[in-house]
Amino acid sequence: xxxxxxxLIVFIFxxxxxxxxxxxxxxxxxxxxxxxxxxxxxxGMDPVGSAHQRFSVKFYLVAMLFILFDIEAIFLLPxxxxxxxxxxxxxxxxxxxxxxxxxxxxFVGYVYVWKKGLFEWTRG
Amino acid sequence: xxxxxxxxxLSAVLFTIGVVGVxxxxxxxxxxxxxxxxxxxxxxxxxxxxxxxxxxxxxLFVFIVMAVAAAxxxxxxxxxxxxxRNRETLNVDEADLLKL
Amino acid sequence: MQLDTLNxxxxxxxxxxxxxxxxxxxxxMDAFSRKGGRQANAFVALIGLIAAFVAVVRLGxxxxxxxxxxxxxxxxxxxxxxxxxxxxxxxAVLLAGQFLGDExxxxxxxxxxxxxxxxxxxxxxxxxxxxTVFLGLEIASITTYILAGYRRYDVRANESSxxxxxxxxxxxxxxxxxxxxxxxxxxxxxxxGIRQAIASESINFPALLLLGAAMMLxxxxxxxxxxxxxxxxxxxxxxxxxLVTGFMGxxxxxxxxxxxxxxxxGGFDVPIAGVGLQLHNGWIHAVAVISxxxxxxxxxxxxxxxxxxxxxxxxxxxxAGYALVGFxxxxxxxxxxxxxxxxxxxxxxxxxxxxxARAGDQKTMIDDYAGIGFEAPALTFPLAIFLLSLAGIPxxxxxxGKFYVFKSAWVTxxxxxxxxxxxxxxxxxxxxxxxxxxxxxxxxxxxxxFVRPRMQKATALAIILTIIGTFYLGLLPNRLLKSxxxxxxxRITANQxxxx
Numbered sequence: 001x002x003x004x005x006x007x008l009i010v011f012i013f014x015x016x017x018x019x020x021x022x023x024x025x026x027x028x029x030x031x032x033x034x035x036x037x038x039x040x041x042x043x044g045m046d047p048v049g050s051a052h053q054r055f056s057v058k059f060y061l062v063a064m065l066f067i068l069f070d071i072e073a074i075f076l077l078p079x080x081x082x083x084x085x086x087x088x089x090x091x092x093x094x095x096x097x098x099x100x101x102x103x104x105x106x107f108v109g110y111v112y113v114w115k116k117g118l119f120e121w122t123r124g
Numbered sequence: 125x126x127x128x129x130x131x132x133x134l135s136a137v138l139f140t141i142g143v144v145g146v147x148x149x150x151x152x153x154x155x156x157x158x159x160x161x162x163x164x165x166x167x168x169x170x171x172x173x174x175x176x177x178x179x180x181x182x183x184l185f186v187f188i189v190m191a192v193a194a195a196x197x198x199x200x201x202x203x204x205x206x207x208x209r210n211r212e213t214l215n216v217d218e219a220d221l222l223k224l
Numbered sequence: 225m226q227l228d229t230l231n232x233x234x235x236x237x238x239x240x241x242x243x244x245x246x247x248x249x250x251x252x253m254d255a256f257s258r259k260g261g262r263q264a265n266a267f268v269a270l271i272g273l274i275a276a277f278v279a280v281v282r283l284g285x286x287x288x289x290x291x292x293x294x295x296x297x298x299x300x301x302x303x304x305x306x307x308x309x310x311x312x313x314x315x316a317v318l319l320a321g322q323f324l325g326d327e328x329x330x331x332x333x334x335x336x337x338x339x340x341x342x343x344x345x346x347x348x349x350x351x352x353x354x355x356t357v358f359l360g361l362e363i364a365s366i367t368t369y370i371l372a373g374y375r376r377y378d379v380r381a382n383e384s385s386x387x388x389x390x391x392x393x394x395x396x397x398x399x400x401x402x403x404x405x406x407x408x409x410x411x412x413x414x415x416x417g418i419r420q421a422i423a424s425e426s427i428n429f430p431a432l433l434l435l436g437a438a439m440m441l442x443x444x445x446x447x448x449x450x451x452x453x454x455x456x457x458x459x460x461x462x463x464x465x466x467l468v469t470g471f472m473g474x475x476x477x478x479x480x481x482x483x484x485x486x487x488x489x490g491g492f493d494v495p496i497a498g499v500g501l502q503l504h505n506g507w508i509h510a511v512a513v514i515s516x517x518x519x520x521x522x523x524x525x526x527x528x529x530x531x532x533x534x535x536x537x538x539x540x541x542x543x544a545g546y547a548l549v550g551f552x553x554x555x556x557x558x559x560x561x562x563x564x565x566x567x568x569x570x571x572x573x574x575x576x577x578x579x580x581a582r583a584g585d586q587k588t589m590i591d592d593y594a595g596i597g598f599e600a601p602a603l604t605f606p607l608a609i610f611l612l613s614l615a616g617i618p619x620x621x622x623x624x625g626k627f628y629v630f631k632s633a634w635v636t637x638x639x640x641x642x643x644x645x646x647x648x649x650x651x652x653x654x655x656x657x658x659x660x661x662x663x664x665x666x667x668x669x670x671x672x673x674f675v676r677p678r679m680q681k682a683t684a685l686a687i688i689l690t691i692i693g694t695f696y697l698g699l700l701p702n703r704l705l706k707s708x709x710x711x712x713x714x715r716i717t718a719n720q721x722x723x724x
Contacts, residue, residue: 057205057209060201060205063201064197064198064201064202065198067194068194068195068198070194071190071191071194072191074187074190074191075187075191078187105248108248108252111252111255112251112252112255115255115256132408139401142397146390146394152386155390156390159390159393159394159397162394162397162401163400165401166400166401166404169401169404169408170404170407172408173404173407173408177411177428179412181355181407181412181413182404182407184355185354185355185358185403185404185407188358188359189358192358192359192366195362195366196362196366196393199366199369199370199389200369200389200393202370203369203370203382203385203389204386206373206376206382207382207383207386210377210378210379210382211379211382
């Protein structure tokens with residue numbers, strides 16, 4: 001059971017962090033209630049009405065971009081974890097440049113998406 | 125410790141659910157989710173084997189599969205959107221212009 | 225793990241690097257130029273593909289074996305298959321100007337997708353590890369899904385793309401499960417490592433190995449459109465833009481064949497005692513049966529087709545069946561030569577049909593072409609040549625391809641001679657439906673309202689090149705055949721990655 005203690009601590013910490021923030025903002029923050037602000041929160045949509053209404057296609061675009069750029073982190077993490085042990089056998093610059101090349105490819109994708117105007121929410 | 129066979133059985137069950145889903149489901153999005161389920165069942169198999177064999181190749185494979193699955197998901201969504209724009213339906217049975 | 229045991233040599237992946245870099249450049253050109261110039265894009269793509277071709281030829285100068293820890297290999301199989309893929313890609317780029325111009329589609333993305341697909345296929349031919357097989361396969365497939373739906377306001381193209389996507393990813397999942405089981409059984413994903421594990425009889429779970437091989441066979445079967453996994457092919461081929469149909473009916477298929485050979489002949493073919501023998505017998509017979517079913521189904525159904533694109537789709541199924549005959553020889557050369565002959569002819573045929581069908585593929589019924597034989601001879605005569613070559617008429621590439629495959633199979637495996645007999649019978653049946661369009665085109669009264677299509681120079685060049693290729697392979701194949709036979713069989717030599 002002792003092995004699970006760190007998980008419990010993290011859990012308590014996370015809970016405490018969330019609760020503290022909500023309570024603090026409630027107590028300290030200045031509030032001006034408008035109708036829109038009092039509605040239940042639902043990612044930019046009108047929360048009342050049929051759940052089967054059609055979503056704007058823009059959400060799908062953002063979702064796609066999110067998936068693509070988000071998932072690449074799984075390559076960064078293992079690389080960062082083994083970096084120290086890797087440079088004992090491979091040259092440091094080699095290990096570094098390999099990952100930079102990967103990030104450069106991602107960056108090109110980002111520039112492409114930007115230039116194509118996919119970040120402009122109000123576009124047609 | 126959970127034995128290897130349990131993991132393999134679980135992933136086989138998940139994979140089969142995915143296969144059956146692809147065959148019986150009619151909504152494109154659900155079809156698509158079933159395919160993702162199949163891929164993730166495979167990931168489970170790979171990780172279980174990787175752990176069992178004590179070699180990291182399986183986990184490396186899982187990373188690649190996840191990245192590829194994300195690309196596939198993006199393209200799949202794009203294709204579904206473009207079909208929807210022209211047809212206003214998500215039912216694969218109605219995508220029938222090319223039938224024999 | 226030391227640097228030198230990994231064998232990192234960037235020259236070993238030079239073709240893939242060149243093609244993907246040029247694809248990225250094209251992508252940026254598309255993003256940064258106002259109105260993408262079609263010609264500039266096509267020109268850059270062409271230069272890139274030719275450079276990659278040179279790089280493939282130069283690969284022959286490097287030592288055969290595994291690179292990047294066995295992820296990538298250099299062997300004759302790779303060189304020949306990569307060359308075929310680049311030839312197909314070059315022809316597709318030449319034909320693409322006409323397609324994009326007639327349809328008014330944006331050019332930038334098309335060329336960059338085409339090149340990304342090509343880089344995936346090249347990786348697939350180079351794969352020495354199941355991980356690379358998967359990666360190459362997916363790069364090639366995902367880009368081809370988009371290309372199939374490139375005419376995005378056309379519902380047929382959308383449907384084609386969707387079907388291709390759903391069935392393609394379905395089959396990928398099968399193949400992946402097979403790979404996972406094989407990995408579990410042998411403890412490695414390296415194809416040469418798998419062979420050694422089977423040869424040294426150090427298999428953890430023999431049943432899983434057999435199951436894994438069977439699932440990979442299903443996955444490969446889907447991708448090369450062999451029966452009974454061919455049902456997606458006609459719909460997808462009919463709905464996709466004609467040029468894309470020509471491209472995806474040849475390029476990805478050729479690349480998957482290369483990986484199929486590498487995995488099954490290079491990895492699973494260890495006919496010694498125990499599970500190795502079981503596996504060997506199992507897959508050889510499975511491939512033989514699939515081959516017979518595939519060619520028979522393809523040919524029989526092709527006979528009743530009224531749409532030229534569907535006819536060629538079923539014909540491509542039948543041709544996958546013929547190419548599978550070459551698998552029983554345990555050598556890559558017959559399959560590679562057959563696919564080269566098939567690809568050149570097939571791209572040429574689709575290039576002509578693209579013009580005859582008009583923008584938006586409005587006229588794809590065979591009856592639409594009645595009597596146009598002498599109205600547009602620059603199109604109909606090449607089409608006739610391509611159809612005759614597909615039928616396997618002597619003096620064309622198709623004949624030598626079939627002859628070479630059938631002869632090799634007959635000589636090397638006496639126990640499977642029924643396969644060759646079935647293939648020959650099928651070839652004779654197929655002559656009927658290849659001759660039918662020719663008869664309609666040349667000997668029927670002219671259909672009213674025929675307007676001769678305008679052909680661009682690049683299209684004309686591509687068609688001339690394919691005709692030259694058809695006759696070159698048909699009349700003077702000896703040089704190529706000799707250089708193929710010099711190379712060893714598909715087995716990978718040495719250079720197993722360090723396991724620690």
